[in-house]
Amino acid sequence: MSVLSRVRRFISPxxxxxxxxxxRQCGTTLEASRDRCPECGSDDVVATVID
Ligand SMILES: [Zn+2]
Structure with a gap:
């Protein structure tokens, strides 16, 4: 499976x-509305928009 097709799977219809x-501290994927990690309490999170 190509990288591109893997990325496309994340795109909503x-x-x-x-x-x-x-x-960015522990790598946990958060809900899009969150700005603080529930796992480690860090607010060092990064949001990536895939369009
Ligand atoms: Zn974390």
Whole structure:
């Protein structure tokens, strides 16, 4: 499976772009609305928009 097809699987069928939020401390994937990691308590998170 190519990298591109793996990325495409994250794209939602609607108009809203897919957002992935990940903790930079422990790597946990968070809900898009969160800005603090529930696992380690860090607010050092990064949001990536996939459109
Ligand atoms: Zn964390």
């Amino acid at each position: 609607g108009d809203e772009p897919a957002v992935v939020v990940e903790c």
